[in-house]
Amino acid sequence: MTTTKDVPLRVENLEVHYHTRKGPVKAVDGVSFELQKGERLGLVGESGSGKSTIALSLMVAHKEPAKIEGGKIFLNGTDMLTLNDNEVRRKRLSEIAMVPQGALNSLNPVMRVKDQMIDGLKAHGVSKSQDEFADFIAELLTRVGLDVAVAEMYPHELSGGMKQRVTIALSISMNPSVIIADEPTSALDVVVQRQIVQTLREAQDRIGAATILIGHDMGLMAQFATRIGIMYAGRLVEIGPTKEIFNNPKHPYTQMLISSLPNTRGKRRLSGIPGITPSLLNPPPGCVFHTRCPQATERCMIEIPKLVAEENGHSWACHLYTEAKSEEEVTA
Amino acid sequence: MSTASPQIAPSDSITEDEQIGVFSAILVMIGRNKTLVAGFSLILLIGLFSLFGTLLIDPERTEVGAGKPAQSPSSEHLLGTDQQGRDVFADLAYGTPASLIIGLIAGVIGVGIGTALGFLAGYYRGYWDTFISLTTDVFLTIPALLVLVVIASMTTVLSIEAMGLLIGFFAWMGPARTIRSQVLSLRDRSYVDVAKFNGVRDIEIIWRELVPTLMPYIAASFVGTVAAAILASIGLSALGLGPQNEPSLGLTIYWSVTYGALIREMWWWFGPPIVVIVMLFIGLFLMTAGLDQVSNPRLRTSV
Amino acid sequence: MTIEFVLKRFGLFLLIIVVAGTINFLVPRLRDTNPIEQRLYEFAAQGGLNVAHMDEMVENYSKKFGLDQPLWKQYLSYWADLARLDFGKSIAFFPADVKAEILRALPWTVGLLTVATIMAFLVGSLFGAWLAWPRAPRVVKALVPILMTLTAIPYYLLGILMIFGFAIFWPILPAGGAVSYNITPAFNYEAIVDILRHAILPAFSLVLASIGFWGLGMRGMMITTMGEDYMKLAEYKGLSDKRIFLRYAVRNAMLPQITGLAIQMAFIVSGSVLVEVIFAYPGVGFLLFEAISANDFLLMQGILMFVIVAIGISLLVIDLLYPLIDPRIRYRKA
Numbered sequence: 001m002t003t004t005k006d007v008p009l010r011v012e013n014l015e016v017h018y019h020t021r022k023g024p025v026k027a028v029d030g031v032s033f034e035l036q037k038g039e040r041l042g043l044v045g046e047s048g049s050g051k052s053t054i055a056l057s058l059m060v061a062h063k064e065p066a067k068i069e070g071g072k073i074f075l076n077g078t079d080m081l082t083l084n085d086n087e088v089r090r091k092r093l094s095e096i097a098m099v100p101q102g103a104l105n106s107l108n109p110v111m112r113v114k115d116q117m118i119d120g121l122k123a124h125g126v127s128k129s130q131d132e133f134a135d136f137i138a139e140l141l142t143r144v145g146l147d148v149a150v151a152e153m154y155p156h157e158l159s160g161g162m163k164q165r166v167t168i169a170l171s172i173s174m175n176p177s178v179i180i181a182d183e184p185t186s187a188l189d190v191v192v193q194r195q196i197v198q199t200l201r202e203a204q205d206r207i208g209a210a211t212i213l214i215g216h217d218m219g220l221m222a223q224f225a226t227r228i229g230i231m232y233a234g235r236l237v238e239i240g241p242t243k244e245i246f247n248n249p250k251h252p253y254t255q256m257l258i259s260s261l262p263n264t265r266g267k268r269r270l271s272g273i274p275g276i277t278p279s280l281l282n283p284p285p286g287c288v289f290h291t292r293c294p295q296a297t298e299r300c301m302i303e304i305p306k307l308v309a310e311e312n313g314h315s316w317a318c319h320l321y322t323e324a325k326s327e328e329e330v331t332a
Numbered sequence: 333m334s335t336a337s338p339q340i341a342p343s344d345s346i347t348e349d350e351q352i353g354v355f356s357a358i359l360v361m362i363g364r365n366k367t368l369v370a371g372f373s374l375i376l377l378i379g380l381f382s383l384f385g386t387l388l389i390d391p392e393r394t395e396v397g398a399g400k401p402a403q404s405p406s407s408e409h410l411l412g413t414d415q416q417g418r419d420v421f422a423d424l425a426y427g428t429p430a431s432l433i434i435g436l437i438a439g440v441i442g443v444g445i446g447t448a449l450g451f452l453a454g455y456y457r458g459y460w461d462t463f464i465s466l467t468t469d470v471f472l473t474i475p476a477l478l479v480l481v482v483i484a485s486m487t488t489v490l491s492i493e494a495m496g497l498l499i500g501f502f503a504w505m506g507p508a509r510t511i512r513s514q515v516l517s518l519r520d521r522s523y524v525d526v527a528k529f530n531g532v533r534d535i536e537i538i539w540r541e542l543v544p545t546l547m548p549y550i551a552a553s554f555v556g557t558v559a560a561a562i563l564a565s566i567g568l569s570a571l572g573l574g575p576q577n578e579p580s581l582g583l584t585i586y587w588s589v590t591y592g593a594l595i596r597e598m599w600w601w602f603g604p605p606i607v608v609i610v611m612l613f614i615g616l617f618l619m620t621a622g623l624d625q626v627s628n629p630r631l632r633t634s635v
Numbered sequence: 636m637t638i639e640f641v642l643k644r645f646g647l648f649l650l651i652i653v654v655a656g657t658i659n660f661l662v663p664r665l666r667d668t669n670p671i672e673q674r675l676y677e678f679a680a681q682g683g684l685n686v687a688h689m690d691e692m693v694e695n696y697s698k699k700f701g702l703d704q705p706l707w708k709q710y711l712s713y714w715a716d717l718a719r720l721d722f723g724k725s726i727a728f729f730p731a732d733v734k735a736e737i738l739r740a741l742p743w744t745v746g747l748l749t750v751a752t753i754m755a756f757l758v759g760s761l762f763g764a765w766l767a768w769p770r771a772p773r774v775v776k777a778l779v780p781i782l783m784t785l786t787a788i789p790y791y792l793l794g795i796l797m798i799f800g801f802a803i804f805w806p807i808l809p810a811g812g813a814v815s816y817n818i819t820p821a822f823n824y825e826a827i828v829d830i831l832r833h834a835i836l837p838a839f840s841l842v843l844a845s846i847g848f849w850g851l852g853m854r855g856m857m858i859t860t861m862g863e864d865y866m867k868l869a870e871y872k873g874l875s876d877k878r879i880f881l882r883y884a885v886r887n888a889m890l891p892q893i894t895g896l897a898i899q900m901a902f903i904v905s906g907s908v909l910v911e912v913i914f915a916y917p918g919v920g921f922l923l924f925e926a927i928s929a930n931d932f933l934l935m936q937g938i939l940m941f942v943i944v945a946i947g948i949s950l951l952v953i954d955l956l957y958p959l960i961d962p963r964i965r966y967r968k969a
Contacts, residue, residue, distance in 0.1 A: 061870055092873030100871065105864035109963050110887055118884070120872035154962045168874065466650065472898070473651045473946050474658070477905030481927065482662055482935055563789050567909050570791060570922070589795070589913075606792055613787035620656070621783065624855075 007074075008177035008210050009096075010057070011037035014071035016053050016062065025280045027053040027066065029234035031290075032307070035178065035210040040201070042225030042242070043214045044257075048277055049231040051214045055182040059096055059213075060088045076177055094124050097171035097209075099164075099181040099200065106167055107155040114151035117170055140169040143206065144199050161192040162219065165199055172203050179211040185220065193217075197224050218261055222246065227313075230254050233278055235290040236307060240314030250316040252293045287295055287319065295320060341365045348488035368622025374615030378608065379619070382432060385425025393422035394579045403602050407409055412600040414584075415591040423579050424604055430492050430580040431562050431612070437496025440563030442503025443554045449504065450511025451538055465512070468505050476502035477564055484573035492575055497559045506560075514549050518542055552623035559616040566609060641955065643815065648951045654681050655943040659936055660713050689774075722937035725926075733937035736922060744918030747834060751841035758842075759849025760892055764885045766850065767857035770876065779854075786847025794840040798913070809833050811915035831866060837914045844872040845899075852895055856888040863887075890961045896951040959963050 001113050005236075016028035016322040028050045030108060035041055043051045057072060060080055073080040075096055092098075096196040100106050108116055114137050138148045155163060158180065164184055171179050181200060185193040196211075205210045221228055222242060229239040230253065238251040249255045256273045258260050275292035278284050284291050290300040297319060305317040367626060397417040405412045411420035423603075453464040480502065484490065495550075516526070516594065519542075527537045543550070568574045569582025572590070588602040642931035707721045716722070765771050766779060785793075801808045812833055860866070860883055910921030915921065919938060926934035 016780070059871060089873045089875065092871060093847045094873065098868075098871040100864070100868055106868045108865045108883055110890070110961065111882075119874065119878070123872065156963065167868070170868075217866070304883065318695075466647070469647060470651045470654050473901060473950060474655050474943055475901040475905045475946065477902075477941060478660070478908060479658070480907065480938060481923065482939065507820065567791055570910060571909070572925075585792075585795070597960065602799075604793065606796070609792060610784075610788050613789065614784055617783060617787040621851075 004251070005130055006037050008037055008076055009174070009192045010072075010074040010096075011054075011058070012072040014054065014057060014073065015069040016050070016057050016066055017069050019065040019067060020281070023281055026234050026283060027280060028057065029283070030071070031124070031231075031236045032233075033229060033236060033239060034072075035212065037210055039204075040204070040209055040224055040226045041210070041212045042221040042228040043212055043231060044218065044221060045217060045231030046216060046277060048233075048280065050234040052182055054231075055098070055180050055212070058178075058180060059092055059098060061092075061098075061217075065154070076268040090124065091174050093171075093176065094118050094174045095176050096178040096180065096263045098238070099167050099171045099179065099184045101183045101186055104160055104163065104187060109155050110153070111154075111265060113153055113155065115128055115160075116149075117173060120170060126174075133181075141166075142204055143172070144169045147197075152312055158194075161196060164188065164192075164196050168196075168200055172207055172209065173298075175230050176209055179209045180214070181211060182214045182279050185192060185214075185217075186216070192221065193220060194290055200224070218257070230257065233283060234280055235288055235317070237289065238314075238316040239307070240316075241312060244312055244314045248314070250310075250314070250321060252287075252295055253289050265288050287317075320331055344594065346436075354512045363627055365622040367618050367625060371615045371620075371622055373617025374611060374618065378428060378612055378615065379432065381529055382425065384418060385422075386429060388473070389422045389425050393419035394426050398420060398422070402596070402598065404598075411604055412598075414587060414598070414601050415568055415593070415596075416587070418579075420584075420604060420612035422603055423584055424608060427579040427581045427584055427605070428608055430575075430578055431565060431582070431609075433492055434496040434565040434580075435558040435562035437493060437563070438503050439499065439502035439554050439558035441500025442557040442561065443550065444504075446504035446507025446509075446513050446553065446557075446588065447550055449508040451542070453508070454512040455534070455538060455542075457516075461512075468508050471502070472505050472509075477567065478510075480533075480564060480568060481573060483572065484568050488552065489577070490573075490575045492578055492580070495565055495575060496561070499564050503557045507550075507557060510549055511555050514546050518545065540554025548626045552620055555616055555623060557618045559613060559620070562612065562615055562616075579610055642957060644662070644951060644954050650946050651947045655947075656714070656717065656940060657710075659939045659943070660710060661806055664849040675810050686844040691841040717940065722940070725931055725934040725937075732932050736934065737919060737937060740919045740922045743916060744907060744911070744920060747841070747916065747918060748903065748910075750834075750908075751838045752845070752903055754838075755845040756806050756849050756892075756896060759846040760889060761885070762846075763850035763853030764857050764880075764888065767817055767854045767861065768880055768884070779851075782847045782850050784847075784849065785843055790840055790844030790846065790906050791913055794837065797840050799835045810835050810911075833916075837910050837916050844906065848899070849892070850894075853888060854890055855893055859885055860884050860888040868929055870921055876888070890957075890963075893957060893960075894951070896952050898950055904942055904946060908935070 006049055007109050011034075012032050014031045015026070017024040018027055019025075019297065031050070031054060033041075036162050041056070045051045046178070053062065053066060056066075057068055058075075058080070059143070060068075060073075060083075062068065071081075075091060078091075080091070083091070107113070111119075113169060114134070116141070117137050118133050134151070136328060137151050140149055144163060145164050146169070150158065150162065155166075158166070167184075171181075179200075184243055185196050186201065199212070200213070213221065215221065225242050226241050227240065228245045230237050234254050238245070238249070238254045245254065246258060249258050253273070256271070260263050260273065261271060273292060278288060278291060284301075286302045287293070287296070287300040287305050290296040293300065299319050303319065305319050307317040308321075309315040310321075374501060395418065398419050399409055399413045399417050401415050401417040402411045403409055403412055409419050409421065413419055414423070449464050449468070453461040453568075461631070474532065480498065486496075495626065524537060524541060528542060565574060566582035566585070569580050570585045570589070572586045574580060574582055574586075586606045588598070593601045677694045703726070720734065721735070725731050727738055762782075766776060766782075802811075810834060866879065866883055869883045874883075907918070907922060910919035912917070912924045913920045919942065923938045924936065926932075926938065
């Protein structure tokens, strides 16, 4: 039985629906996973797969019309969904922090960097003298590879990469147990992307925070993550150690994803994944991927496959592998 | 800055459709927004009142001595008479269109000049822009109303049309500024470049591509200018500086204040013009708000 | 803030002065009638003077006022006088100085205007900001239509309604003037209360008329600001609702509102003229009205010039100070 110290984050059957005029859109449809202390989980999926919704929900920061319809989110042992607004607010930044999308506008343009970093701390009751704060900020900035002088600057004086580093420094300022990085590099150029991911890795490593990196760039995932989870249409279809996912993908979707990556060794035609993502308003019955799966069977159209743990901490949700064990799997 | 009317796509060939483009843009815009429709209906109502008023009521009832003075409302004089015997209802019926006409004239002139200048400054930039912007800034500093007050006091006889012209002369600054900043942001869009590369003349680009897209802003400027013009004209008339020979809403107020309608509690005299004016401005305001919402979709929240 | 910007801005200011001054000079002279002649005939009618030597008198006085000179000469001496801050003598209030008359009326206007404008701006903006906050109580949000209605009503009409409501129908406040006739303005309790009582209605109509404008403008600004990305990060940092509202939303939205204040300036001044006339409040606006009634174009000129210069200076100050408070503007070219 793992203690909460080793598992800072545990998500059980999370259901998040967007209530539209046409009905509820199941953006997150029964997702469960665990984060071990200090590990780096990469959450991969195409747009609309639900990964960003999960990121917001973990902080209970989702907005109308999204509603959490079910499930539990255990942060350091406490279910976030049972807390009131104020309690949730207190856990943010101190226990779970967010590095938002690499938008150019994440920092308040009329406040100096240091003030923006300090006000988060103050809101959580951290009180230091002016000098103590200055030293603290300086140390944080150095850790993310920024010059100490940045503290006095305004956001528009910084480049996109520098601004992202500031948000990373912000996220580690209270030594949270969990950091969520939601596509932190999407607005940056390729060279800077690698640097940022590297910075993030070093920063979280230093404080031992479990991190979820959300994105769709497999290359960056390979660089950063120890474990990778594949999301499709609101469900987690496969999850496992990075090496396993890349070398031994089990779920057909993952397989097609990996094989679609361009390979510098040898010549090969680029392959994609045929079809389009299904409507989340009216998802197909059974396995949500069966409409595009080249290996779909009859069973796939009726029964939803469960995420089954196999060897090496590698789990997947696909009937192709569990056919033989189907009778044992059907438990109450 | 978001542009409105996504249904109006840039034309890729110069055809006869452009005229329809501009008009249908206006209609689509008006129908789409509740606030706008509400405001427009109010204005329409007032307009109809004026129209039927002038057609059905004998203009002689607005003359001094048309009836016995200081009568409260009766079946003969729906809104009573003022201190000089004028039928208040008739006065209102003939005074309202006067204010509307002034507003329209000033609005057309103001928006006409303003839009033209705005386009010149925004599209051609350079010396045009510097000169026009400078002029606009200078004139914005000058309190138009004060100058109008001074000028109005100079002239002995002022007709409705003349007043409209005069106010319009000071009304172009707002539209010029708004249109200029909009054009500045639009002119760098790719479809303008494409048109240029295809050898389309500047004036055609302006008329066929930019004007339809900017319709909401032009319309909003128009309504705003009309409102400001009517405001100014009523203000001037209320001070006794407007046209004295023809009835107007402001003039009615002037007479009522001069003859102490307030103290005599002749509510039927100063009340109705105020009600009409308030309705007029609320209508114009709703239209402006509605047009604002059309141009900036984010404002389409509650009200 | 570059020297270039400051110089350019100051240059604009000077240009405004020149253009305004010229218009100011020309407009009163558009009329053919000689104000001296008119005034003297007025005197004559009042006192039953002998009209025999009227022409000579007119000529003499015209010379004194410099009205017999050719236009271009008058223009030059006009500027020379202005440079010396000599606005000449008022025709209507002769032998009083135009400058003296303006200075006499000024404190009333400044007092009324500043208080009313600042109040309307602050109250309106804060209220407008609150309206935009999604967590504002629904009751408050229902006030938006009322606010809209208030904006729609012209301020002088509000003034008339105020007088009717609070001075005649329910006479608790004076209907006009700045002080009761039996009290001299001084710094004693009685006088101050009296002054305040007289100022309430005019100030109130000015405030009510403009509050809607600031409120709705701020609301619009807030909505734009709240859609910005940095608002989200503020939430993720775990800041309290109140702090996010005040420090992130209101503070950022307020700054462009100040620009609105600058743009509204000319309008506000014009508005106060009408309010003063309605309430017979002896400020600069009322003075202008008296000048017009007496066809005293020297006084008119003086007032107009004065007002334009005042507005010009305020705009200059705002333009120069604004970059200091909004870092976003600081590094961008003017």
